Amino acid sequence: MAYKQVQESSKFRSSSIYDVFLSFRGEDTRKTFTNQLYEALVDMGLRSFMDDNEIERGENIKSELDKAIHQSKGSIIVLSKNYASSSWCLDELVMILENKKNRGHVILPAFYYVDSSDVKEHSGSFSIAFARHEKKLLENSEDGQAWAKWIEGWRKALKEVSSLGGMTLQGKTQFIEKIIKVIEEKINHSVVGIAPYLIGIDYLAKDLNPWLKNRTDTVSVAGVCGMGGIRKTTIAKYVFNINYTNFEGSSFLENTRQYS
Incomplete structure (x- = not known):
């Protein structure tokens, strides 16, 4: 191609x-x-x-x-x-x-x-x-x-x-x-468009990954906050890619305000 x-x-x-x-x-x-x-x-x-x-x-x-x-x-x-x-x-x-x-x-x-x-x-x-x-x-x-x-x-x-x-x-x-x-x-259900080599991404996601792995049966919500351009979406994609296979169902909804 x-x-x-x-x-x-x-x-x-x-x-x-x-x-x-x-x-x-x-x-x-x-x-x-x-x-x-x-x-x-x-x-x-x-x-x-x-x-x-x-x-x-x-x-x-x-x-x-x-x-x-x-x-x-x-x-x-x-x-x-x-x-x-x-x-x-x-x-x-x-x-x-x-x-x-x-x-x-x-x-x-x-x-x-x-x-x-x-x-x-x-x-x-x-x-x-x-x-x-x-x-x-x-x-x-x-x-x-x-x-x-x-x-x-x-x-x-x-x-x-x-x-x-x-x-x-x-x-x-x-x-x-x-x-x-x-x-x-x-x-390839993992999120596309994420860079293959993300230096320091493990450190940025170090709190989210354990939180997802130690989940309970209750509904939980985590928020990633901060000013624009600090890679909030990149972190969310990275965390999703690593963890989505551990759940019975998963979905990454991006730009919801744009499409709603």
Whole structure:
């Protein structure tokens, strides 16, 4: 990867609002699988985006979904039987892959009761879905070129995502646990953007680390106070990186005033 691409990837990750964007076909998996996956991700402290099924689809919603993908470190793509029947899902997939290429976006395909070969070769239910898309292309002859371009892009995207080494459903609970473990490793849940060699940081964090390690079951709060520029945020990131794996759930929320 070129130096400029590495810089862009690092900048993208440090400015991301979400850890994970969930791409899925609602009628297939929302109530049976994706809701459980989302809750498990949140319980692990992974900031996750899942669109609201109650919101009416429109241009404003598409814009919000596009924005959420750009603001996420990675995506879990739940490839289910009817995934390819949704042009929304296929458009999301194309954008996710573009982010992977240009900004270091992490992707984890999850094959939910489908074979990766069906996704790659557009066979089975995926063949039926594309037959319907092509029928729609013929019906909308005035915009035929645009539809043909979209369909070709969708086909390429499915072939690419099927070759990324995803995960195939076994037992649902175990599947979710494995997905979380893998995506957490892929996105590197430790805070990014912190310098690799911080002279004297151990001394600055010497009171916080023991306090976290000797925690009780009660709710506790520690404050790091001081004037601007004395590395308060750096200390907080360093302490989080060292200690977050010792907790069942963790989350580092930065610039809350800016995003709230």
